[in-house]
Amino acid sequence: xxxxxxxxxxxxxxxxxxxxxxxxxWFDTFSIWDDTSKKSPKKARPHNNLGGAYQMKGLNRESIExxxxxxxxxPGYSGAYSNLGAAYLNMGLYDDSQRELxxxxxxxxxxxxxxxxxxALFHRRGKLVDAVVALRNAIVINPYIAVAHNNLxxxxxxxxxxxxxxxxxxxxxxxxxxxxxxxxNLGSVYMRQGMIDGAMNMFRKAAVxxxxxAEAHANLGGIYVTKGMFDDxxxxxxxxLDINPDLSDAHYNMxxxxxxxxxxxxxxxxxxxxxxxxxNFIDSRINLGAIYYEINMLDxxxxxxxxxxxxxKDSFEAHINLANVYGKKGDMKNAVRELQISIKLxxxxxxxxxxxxxxxxxxxxxxxxxxxxxTALKIMPDARDAKEALAKLLxxx
Numbered sequence: 001x002x003x004x005x006x007x008x009x010x011x012x013x014x015x016x017x018x019x020x021x022x023x024x025x026w027f028d029t030f031s032i033w034d035d036t037s038k039k040s041p042k043k044a045r046p047h048n049n050l051g052g053a054y055q056m057k058g059l060n061r062e063s064i065e066x067x068x069x070x071x072x073x074x075p076g077y078s079g080a081y082s083n084l085g086a087a088y089l090n091m092g093l094y095d096d097s098q099r100e101l102x103x104x105x106x107x108x109x110x111x112x113x114x115x116x117x118x119x120a121l122f123h124r125r126g127k128l129v130d131a132v133v134a135l136r137n138a139i140v141i142n143p144y145i146a147v148a149h150n151n152l153x154x155x156x157x158x159x160x161x162x163x164x165x166x167x168x169x170x171x172x173x174x175x176x177x178x179x180x181x182x183x184x185n186l187g188s189v190y191m192r193q194g195m196i197d198g199a200m201n202m203f204r205k206a207a208v209x210x211x212x213x214a215e216a217h218a219n220l221g222g223i224y225v226t227k228g229m230f231d232d233x234x235x236x237x238x239x240x241l242d243i244n245p246d247l248s249d250a251h252y253n254m255x256x257x258x259x260x261x262x263x264x265x266x267x268x269x270x271x272x273x274x275x276x277x278x279x280n281f282i283d284s285r286i287n288l289g290a291i292y293y294e295i296n297m298l299d300x301x302x303x304x305x306x307x308x309x310x311x312x313k314d315s316f317e318a319h320i321n322l323a324n325v326y327g328k329k330g331d332m333k334n335a336v337r338e339l340q341i342s343i344k345l346x347x348x349x350x351x352x353x354x355x356x357x358x359x360x361x362x363x364x365x366x367x368x369x370x371x372x373x374x375t376a377l378k379i380m381p382d383a384r385d386a387k388e389a390l391a392k393l394l395x396x397x
Contacts, residue, residue, distance in 0.1 A: 045070075055086070112138045116134075154185055200224070218240035221254075290321060349379075
């Protein structure tokens with residue numbers, strides 16, 4: 001048996017809400033604030049806004065220095081602490097981030113931005129209940145922060161509270177119709193609910209709004225794989241990988257596309273790349289093993305399925321595929337063992353019972369073979385393979 005599954009990227013987390021303001025006007029132009037901070041080196045706000053400009057360029061270390069300078073010049077400016085906490089969060093320095101965000105709240109308990117960033121931090125750390133509390137605080141203080149609603153929707157999604165998630169994400173979109181991550185996250189909710197067309201529409205909007213966001217294109221490519229739209233999938237996945245070649249999920253889905261087209265060498269290359277980027281990517285190992293099985297590279301297939309089982313001993317797909325490898329090698333003892341494990345994991349699998357019946361028949365255990373064929377037919381009464389195998393078995397006795 002060969003198993004292929006489109007693996008969509010996770011949610012696009014709105015990590016931070018950074019406000020860089022001067023006279024209530026938003027700026028993100030680096031040159032403006034670089035010039036202003038040089039002309040007014042002892043004024044706090046230009047340094048804060050320059051820090052924001054650095055962060056928007058992805059220059060977190062430089063932004064941290066500017067936010068620190070802001071705090072030195074104006075210790076009571078809560079926004080600088082919040083921005084510093086967000087910069088640390090983007091660098092994965094969670095303890096430093098939490099310290100600065102709490103400093104922001106201590107300076108100004110009504111700093112909605114600090115609570116928004118604190119909620120993102122708690123989400124990153126897996127503290128979902130704390131994240132809900134922080135984000136609700138942000139929304140109570142200022143109900144018009146689109147990213148706060150987006151982040152809360154994300155947390156609700158992680159908690160499987162789909163209706164709550166949709167409510168928050170729709171609110172985020174109503175507040176900011178250009179917020180690409182809200183559309184992407186709404187698409188993730190729809191995916192979890194099995195609403196494939198709705199998810200596809202949301203991912204399309206996200207990709208249009210964020211054409212340089214690799215994850216947006218990867219998500220859209222993944223949904224196209226799920227829909228069997230392989231030409232469209234390849235187009236979006238190539239866009240994603242052109243932007244960020246290190247997306248293991250995009251390489252995996254590209255592998256699925258090539259597999260479906262019979263481009264075996266290309267599929268192997270993509271699955272191997274996905275595994276090199278994420279050695280714990282079990283689905284890539286299973287699909288790679290399945291290809292090796294089909295082209296009779298049985299030792300390589302066995303290796304991949306065994307690695308998959310190391311990652312998840314309860315993977316039905318890994319065990320039943322490993323059983324197929326053993327069966328093809330003529331090792332019926334190990335094939336039976338793996339099939340028995342497969343049936344424990346999925347008692348209603350027609351394939352597992354049918355193949356186990358075949359394995360028992362090969363070993364001369366006709367009674368057990370008959371039982372397994374009959375069980376398979378209880379699951380799928382019209383299955384021709386099991387009917388013919390059972391009839392052939394009974395004719396021998």
